[in-house]
Amino acid sequence: MIPYGSQDISQADIDAVVAALQSDFLTQGPQVPLFEQTVASHVGAKHALAVNSATSALHIACLALGLGPGDWLWTTPVTFVASANCGLYCGAQVDFVDIDPRTYNLCPKALESKLLAAQKSDKLPKVVVAVHLSGQPCDMTAIRVLGQKYGFKIIEDASHAIGGKYKGEPIGNGRYSDITVFSFHPVKIITTAEGGMALTNSDELAVHMGLLRSHGITRDTAQMTHAPDGPWYYQQIGLGFNYRMTELQAALGLSQMQRLDIFVARRHQLAQRYDQLLAALPVTTPWQQTDSYSGLHLYIIRLKLDKICKTHRQVFESLREQGIGVNLHYIPIHTQPYYQRMGYKMGDYPQAEKYYAEAISLPMYHTLSYIQQDQVVAALQRALAV
Numbered sequence: 536m537i538p539y540g541s542q543d544i545s546q547a548d549i550d551a552v553v554a555a556l557q558s559d560f561l562t563q564g565p566q567v568p569l570f571e572q573t574v575a576s577h578v579g580a581k582h583a584l585a586v587n588s589a590t591s592a593l594h595i596a597c598l599a600l601g602l603g604p605g606d607w608l609w610t611t612p613v614t615f616v617a618s619a620n621c622g623l624y625c626g627a628q629v630d631f632v633d634i635d636p637r638t639y640n641l642c643p644k645a646l647e648s649k650l651l652a653a654q655k656s657d658k659l660p661k662v663v664v665a666v667h668l669s670g671q672p673c674d675m676t677a678i679r680v681l682g683q684k685y686g687f688k689i690i691e692d693a694s695h696a697i698g699g700k701y702k703g704e705p706i707g708n709g710r711y712s713d714i715t716v717f718s719f720h721p722v723k724i725i726t727t728a729e730g731g732m733a734l735t736n737s738d739e740l741a742v743h744m745g746l747l748r749s750h751g752i753t754r755d756t757a758q759m760t761h762a763p764d765g766p767w768y769y770q771q772i773g774l775g776f777n778y779r780m781t782e783l784q785a786a787l788g789l790s791q792m793q794r795l796d797i798f799v800a801r802r803h804q805l806a807q808r809y810d811q812l813l814a815a816l817p818v819t820t821p822w823q824q825t826d827s828y829s830g831l832h833l834y835i836i837r838l839k840l841d842k843i844c845k846t847h848r849q850v851f852e853s854l855r856e857q858g859i860g861v862n863l864h865y866i867p868i869h870t871q872p873y874y875q876r877m878g879y880k881m882g883d884y885p886q887a888e889k890y891y892a893e894a895i896s897l898p899m900y901h902t903l904s905y906i907q908q909d910q911v912v913a914a915l916q917r918a919l920a921v
Contacts, residue, residue, distance in 0.1 A: 537907050538860040540722030540832075541900045543798070548790045555786035566785035571732070573792050578697075578707030580715070580734040582741035585785060586748050589694045589718035589731030591778040593621035593664070595747040596714040596733050599740045600688045602627045602662050609649070610664035610692075611641040612867040612887040618664050618692050619868050627661070629877075631869055633884040637822045639668050639835070639894075642886070643677035650685050660687045667696040667706065668864070670724070670830025671823060675701055675711035694718035695832035697725060698799035702826050709736040714744075719784075722900075724798055724830050725791035727784035751775035798901045802831035805903055809834055812912045816919060817842040819893075833864055837893040843919050847892055853918035854895070859911050862896045 555566055567585050575583035586592050602608060608622030612631040622629045632649055635642040646663070653659045663682065665673040675691070682689050689712040693699075697717045699706045707715045719730035735741055746753060751773035756763060759770045810820050819837040823829060838847055845853075854861045867887040869879035881888060898911055 551790040570785040592731040606661040669833040699830035700828035727788040834899040
């Protein structure tokens with residue numbers, strides 16, 4: 536089976552993890568801050584906070600921005616459920632904005648229309664989570680302008696996008712958002728096994744997220760209510776969580792960061808080759824913004840169902856039967872039973888639903904060979920045949 540995604544673990548990665556395992560610290564040692572500094576420097580952000588998952592990063596980002604009961608979080612329906620669930624964790628309500636039919640990201644025009652209506656009913660969002668699906672950045676210029684006009688905070692869910700660029704600058708630099716979140720899950724561009732990171736240029740947000748990831752505890756005397764009782768002293772000054780990343784994970788991430796640019800460049804080679812190999816088939820290949828450099832976590836095609844005699848499911852199942860581990864990213868969140876119990880229903884977001892009826896994620900990862908890629912394309916040709 537050729538998977539849709541796969542980690543690339545080198546001997547250097549293994550050696551880095553073994554060195555951490557043999558060190559004096561398995562957690563709360565030097566590797567985590569070094570990993571944070573490395574990622575922050577690479578993308579041009581002031582602060583980076585490593586956590587145990589991107590979901591945790593989204594959660595503490597929302598809390599640091601003051602999201603709570605009575606507030607609204609808006610995001611795209613075409614994303615993993617964590618992009619929306621993070622709002623519910625805070626006691627807020629969640630709503631969605633339909634996607635752009637070319638980029639599959641949150642549509643700025645749809646966002647503006649929804650904001651105009653929400654302003655009249657006094658239900659403007661406090662936070663908008665802009666998800667860079669597949670690694671292609673959203674139209675962050677337009678979203679930022681709307682944020683300034685309507686007063687909402689912006690989180691970039693860049694779980695797919697480390698190593699990508701927007702308008703020539705690294706995604707994660709915070710120019711267009713308050714907080715950016717990366718994921719280091721094994722199928723992502725680089726991995727720490729499980730793990731995530733929140734990046735910001737705000738000192739205040741960084742301090743707040745730092746407290747939230749570790750039980751609300753501080754050893755910083757400037758944050759304490761009184762002088763320390765002794766060198767052992769710490770204070771819990773808020774309610775936080777155990778969202779820390781381990782030293783082993785950070786060591787792996789540090790090693791992987793050395794090859795980040797290589798990984799992304801290889802993904803672009805594979806994507807360009809896919810574009811050429813699929814040009815004559817009845818599928819829509821990914822459209823790329825000219826001012827963006829995608830992280831290319833995913834390569835998503837859309838079937839031209841009016842030009843083939845197979846259903847979406849038949850094509851998908853045929854590929855799986857031929858040993859191609861395709862996937863579908865994602866089932867629109869508003870169609871999930873949990874969210875439908877909140878009142879969402881089919882028909883609410885037509886572009887997202889049309890996308891779901893046609894989309895298939897083909898294998899895309901650094902070590903995918905041209906021979907394997909040819910096998911994927913040949914299998915797709917067979918799956919599409921009458």
